[in-house]
Amino acid sequence: xxxxxxxxxxxxxxxxxxxxxxxxxxxxxxxxxxxxxxxxxxxxxxxxxxxxxxxxxxxxxxxxxxxxxxxxxxxxxxxxxxxxxxxxxxxxxxxxxxxxxxxxxxxxxxxxxxxxxxxxxxxxxxxxxxxxxxxxxxxxxxxxxxxxxxxxxxxxxxxxxxxxxxxxxxxxxxxxxxxxxxxxxxxxxxxxxxxxxxxxxxxx
Amino acid sequence: xxxxxxxxxxxxxxxxxxxxxxxxxxxxxxxxxxxxxxxxxxxxxxxxxxxxxxxxxxxxxxxxxxxxxxxxxxxxxxxxxxxxxxxxxxxxxxxxxxxxxxxxxxxxxxxxxxxxxxxxxxxxxxxxxxxxxxxxxxxxxxxxxxxxxxxxxxxxxxxxxxxxxxxxxxxxxxxxxxxxxxxxxxxxxxxxxxxxxxxxxxxx
Amino acid sequence: xxxxxxxxxxxxxxxxxxxxxxxxxxxxxxxxxxxxxxxxxxxxxxxxxxxxxxxxxxxxxxxxxxxxxxxxxxxxxxxxxxxxxxxxxxxxxxxxxxxxxxxxxxxxxxxxxxxxxxxxxxxxxxxxxxxxxxxxxxxxxxxxxxxxxxxxxxxxxxxxxxxxxxxxxxxxxxxxxxxxxxxxxxxxxxxxxxxxxxxxxxxx
Amino acid sequence: xxxxxxxxxxxxxxxxxxxxxxxxxxxxxxxxxxxxxxxxxxxxxxxxxxxxxxxxxxxxxxxxxxxxxxxxxxxxxxxxxxxxxxxxxxxxxxxxxxxxxxxxxxxxxxxxxxxxxxxxxxxxxxxxxxxxxxxxxxxxxxxxxxxxxxxxxxxxxxxxxxxxxxxxxxxxxxxxxxxxxxxxxxxxxxxxxxxxxxxxxxxx
DNA sequence: TATGAATGAGTCTTCATTCAT
DNA sequence: TATGAATGAAGACTCATTCAT
Numbered sequence: 001x002x003x004x005x006x007x008x009x010x011x012x013x014x015x016x017x018x019x020x021x022x023x024x025x026x027x028x029x030x031x032x033x034x035x036x037x038x039x040x041x042x043x044x045x046x047x048x049x050x051x052x053x054x055x056x057x058x059x060x061x062x063x064x065x066x067x068x069x070x071x072x073x074x075x076x077x078x079x080x081x082x083x084x085x086x087x088x089x090x091x092x093x094x095x096x097x098x099x100x101x102x103x104x105x106x107x108x109x110x111x112x113x114x115x116x117x118x119x120x121x122x123x124x125x126x127x128x129x130x131x132x133x134x135x136x137x138x139x140x141x142x143x144x145x146x147x148x149x150x151x152x153x154x155x156x157x158x159x160x161x162x163x164x165x166x167x168x169x170x171x172x173x174x175x176x177x178x179x180x181x182x183x184x185x186x187x188x189x190x191x192x193x194x195x196x197x198x199x200x201x202x203x204x
Numbered sequence: 205x206x207x208x209x210x211x212x213x214x215x216x217x218x219x220x221x222x223x224x225x226x227x228x229x230x231x232x233x234x235x236x237x238x239x240x241x242x243x244x245x246x247x248x249x250x251x252x253x254x255x256x257x258x259x260x261x262x263x264x265x266x267x268x269x270x271x272x273x274x275x276x277x278x279x280x281x282x283x284x285x286x287x288x289x290x291x292x293x294x295x296x297x298x299x300x301x302x303x304x305x306x307x308x309x310x311x312x313x314x315x316x317x318x319x320x321x322x323x324x325x326x327x328x329x330x331x332x333x334x335x336x337x338x339x340x341x342x343x344x345x346x347x348x349x350x351x352x353x354x355x356x357x358x359x360x361x362x363x364x365x366x367x368x369x370x371x372x373x374x375x376x377x378x379x380x381x382x383x384x385x386x387x388x389x390x391x392x393x394x395x396x397x398x399x400x401x402x403x404x405x406x407x408x
Numbered sequence: 409x410x411x412x413x414x415x416x417x418x419x420x421x422x423x424x425x426x427x428x429x430x431x432x433x434x435x436x437x438x439x440x441x442x443x444x445x446x447x448x449x450x451x452x453x454x455x456x457x458x459x460x461x462x463x464x465x466x467x468x469x470x471x472x473x474x475x476x477x478x479x480x481x482x483x484x485x486x487x488x489x490x491x492x493x494x495x496x497x498x499x500x501x502x503x504x505x506x507x508x509x510x511x512x513x514x515x516x517x518x519x520x521x522x523x524x525x526x527x528x529x530x531x532x533x534x535x536x537x538x539x540x541x542x543x544x545x546x547x548x549x550x551x552x553x554x555x556x557x558x559x560x561x562x563x564x565x566x567x568x569x570x571x572x573x574x575x576x577x578x579x580x581x582x583x584x585x586x587x588x589x590x591x592x593x594x595x596x597x598x599x600x601x602x603x604x605x606x607x608x609x610x611x612x
Numbered sequence: 613x614x615x616x617x618x619x620x621x622x623x624x625x626x627x628x629x630x631x632x633x634x635x636x637x638x639x640x641x642x643x644x645x646x647x648x649x650x651x652x653x654x655x656x657x658x659x660x661x662x663x664x665x666x667x668x669x670x671x672x673x674x675x676x677x678x679x680x681x682x683x684x685x686x687x688x689x690x691x692x693x694x695x696x697x698x699x700x701x702x703x704x705x706x707x708x709x710x711x712x713x714x715x716x717x718x719x720x721x722x723x724x725x726x727x728x729x730x731x732x733x734x735x736x737x738x739x740x741x742x743x744x745x746x747x748x749x750x751x752x753x754x755x756x757x758x759x760x761x762x763x764x765x766x767x768x769x770x771x772x773x774x775x776x777x778x779x780x781x782x783x784x785x786x787x788x789x790x791x792x793x794x795x796x797x798x799x800x801x802x803x804x805x806x807x808x809x810x811x812x813x814x815x816x
Numbered sequence: 817t818a819t820g821a822a823t824g825a826g827t828c829t830t831c832a833t834t835c836a837t
Numbered sequence: 838t839a840t841g842a843a844t845g846a847a848g849a850c851t852c853a854t855t856c857a858t
Contacts, residue, residue: 006838027231030831041840042833052832084353108315111308111371126377149388152378156368156385157392164364165357167315173330174356181360184353188361188396210821235849245823250850252821414842433640439828449844453831456842512723519720519779520637534785557796560786561777564793565800568776572768575723581738584763589768592761596769596804618817642852653819654854664853 010048013038014062017055022101026056026112055092058111061122063102068129070095075133081140085193086186088133089162093178093185096166104170107163144195158189208336214252217242218266221259226305230313231259264313265326267306272333274299279337285344289397290390292337293366297382300370308374334359346366348399418456421446422470430509434464435516440506456549468517469530471510478503483541489548491536491592493601496541497570501586501593504574512578538563552603620779625650626674631666634713638668638724650741673734675714680741682707682746682786687745691751698798700745701774705790705797708778716782743803770801 016038020029031052035042049055074091087101096103129134137154140146149157168174220242224233235256239246253259277296282288300307341358346352353361369385372378428437439460443450457463464482482499486492504511538562548554557565573589576582628650632641643664647654662666686703690696708715749766752758760770777793780786 020827031833042842043835043840044838046833047838056856104315111312111315111375123377149392150380150385152372152380153365153369153385153388153392156365156372156389160366160368161357161360161364163368164360166355168360171315173327176354176356181354181357184357185360187359188353192392192396213821234847236847239824246825246850247823247852248821251823256849417842438826440826450829450846451831451844455844460828516723518721519716519783531785538850557800558788558793560780560788560791561796561800562772564773564776564780564797568774569765569768569772572772572775573765576764576768579723581735584762584764589762589765592765593768594760596765600800600804643854644852647820653823655819655856656817658854659817 006048009040009044013040013045013048013055014059016040018059018101018105021059022083026109027044028051032126041066057122058108061125062085063106064122064129066102067095067106068125068132072129072132072136075136078136079195081137081145082186082190084136085158085189086182088158089186089189090179092159092162092168093182094147096170097177097179100170103166107167107170146193147195149193154193157192161185161189210252213244213248217244217252218259218263220244221234221240222263222306222309225260225263229316230256260313261326264310267310267331268326269329271299271310272329272336274334276333276340279340282340285341285349285398286390286394288340288344289393290386292362293385293390293393294386296363296366297370297386300374301381301383304374307370311371311374350397352401353397358397361396365389365393414456417448417452417479421448421453421456422463422467424448426467426510426513429464429467430513436557451495464517465530469513469533472530472533475503475514476533476540480537480540480544483544486544489545489553489602490594490598492544492548493566493597496566497594497597498587498590500567500570503576504578505586508578511574515575515578534575547575554601557601562601565600569593569597615732618660621652621656625652625657625660625667626671630713630717633668633671634717638664638721643691666719669734672718674740675718676734677737678714679707679718680737680744684741684744684748687748690748693749693757693806694802696748696752697770697801698794700770701798701801702791702794704771704774705778705794708782709789709790709791712782715778719779719782758805759807761805766805767802773797778806 013034017029019037020033023029029052031042031045034052034055035045038045040048049058071088071091072085075084078087110152118141134151134154137146141148146154162178162181162185165174165185166178169176169178217238221233221238223241224237227233232257235246235249238256239249239260242249244252249259253262275292275295278291279288282291312362338355338358345352350358366382366385366389369378369389370382373380373382420529421442425437425442427445428441431437439450439453442460442463443453446453452567453463457466471525479496480501482495483492486495542559542562545554549556554562570586570589570593573593575606577586621745625646629641629646631649632645635641641664643654644656646664646667647657650657652660657667661670683700683703686699687696690699738756746766747765749758753760758766774790774793777797778790781788781790
């Protein structure tokens, strides 16, 4: 089964690349390092990926897809606005805590030039994620359980604080496991978003 | 006045470097470009700074100091928790909107490992900013106007949403001027942080 | 035959480098010159050798090995102490006279610190040469044909004068072909080393 | 007394330069290092010496002059050929043992390109040394106490072995203090040079 | 004379990418 | 498809030397 072998080789390269990128940045990682750590040959790497940046991009896109999938899975089927919000926040914190390396990479790349340039394909993925997540919120907004706001602000208010917390942790500026912040952050987000008509304890 | 001349030369280099870094990133800026734009000689640049990265770092530190100063200035002398929170958020959004390029640079560098490695000096600045900002909140926390939370979460809840909004804008994913979000974000932050005994409209 | 091709490329580089080094010293030879003369690419040179100094070192080690081999070959199978001593001295003078440029290079590098620093590998070669040469003398020392002295002094007394003569010639301070000194130097060395019981003319 | 101050500054620079040159070669010593170690300013160094090579050259010439003077002083007034030869050899070994750093430098520079190029002035000094030393030997050669040989060979036979011994020691290839070789080397030289009519024990 | 900032030509070296086998 | 030697443009950085103060 050639395909499987190829797929595995591809994974080895991506895994090796991630380690290198995290250790000393995309910029300062040489193909030689990836080659050695993945024990693939130069030619082989270029057969799988067209360039170093393509590796970096593939890693970013795949990592983001994974993140998106996990957050959306966590958000699925929630009965109340409050549990939905809590689920999103908890998922973000959990993913970061469970895969700090990948998360750090995604954070760094998220604002890097590299992505911005190749971004066409990735942009769609991001838009689709935003659409899907908003779709999950929509019913509760329509029902007045969540206040009406410009659409983009929902993400800022739900994910923003969690992301801030995670960045702080990833950069080593704060030791406490991000998951410990799930409760207070979820509660705070709920308080900032709940419809004025809801009771203090939410609707569940 | 030798000192002054030297200082000016240093500024010219930094200004030229910032322009280059903003235009096409630290990574893709060559010393040659900085040299040409600053009309300093190669040797002169290396006389003032030990390496290209050192220039990037100096610029980052200065930019951050500026950001810190402006946020702290905005936070100074506020009478109520609510206006304080609003001031911090508004300042963050305003700075980003006014200097998008510098802000993007700071955002990118903030998670890059260049900083992590040279960071000793910078870390102190960050800590000091956190201390000062917390000091501004403290009276209101003690007075019960702001809920008691682990210290680090205040920043996540106040700055996190604004930062998320700004990143989204900086990456071109959202067209609306970040300053338009000041009111809703401030209101949301206030709702998430206000002490339980406070009235809906805050204490002012 | 990939190996052969690679080996040849390596040789071309070494040959070119030697020519350059002999012409204007290691110090003043640029990689550019070696590149041009060897018609190898920059990258190829760095693929074979890690640095310019490594080339210089390889050349030194090879040159020394050659010198060692030739001296030991000349010393092999000699029946008497006197002919052995003469053979060693004559070989040294001959090698220098035949390859003055390489000899000068070896002399210069021999005291340079480049060698001292990378020397591990080279040191063994030198030790092994000393061992082998001493082994050739040993029987005659044991037989009393050569006086008993601290081991290291044999080399000083046999090679020292020849080396001094050669250096003087190499530096252009003395015009006479070093080979003309073979007879008197050999005779002098023999007089200084012959056992007290031997006759004036030696044992042959 | 300006002169004295200048002279001292000059010495400081030379001393610093010697240390640097010995530690990592003339080639890899930067003026910056000499500047720092001598705590003189760049301009000051250039005021005293026209270039880096000039410092290296001055060091070499002065060191050689010193060596010459000491050897000639040791050779002065000797009554017999044997004591004369012993004195020269002992002086060489003693100087090396007492000032290994300077000796190593002189040895290295003796064959280096640098000297060869600037050598005019130095050449005369060397010739004059050779003349003077030969003048000391001349009476004994004329008297038949020392065998008749081409002039240049006297130095090779007297100094060659001692120099070989010293080089070996300076390069760390032989631990024994060179001075311990004075007796056997002097004896050997005497045996290789003494006139055939002299008795075994020489003429003293 | 002293100083040390400025100069800029010159080098080494790197490394993404190609391509013959 | 795999391999890894070869390529060479591109860049960072060095450092002897100059010169304004």
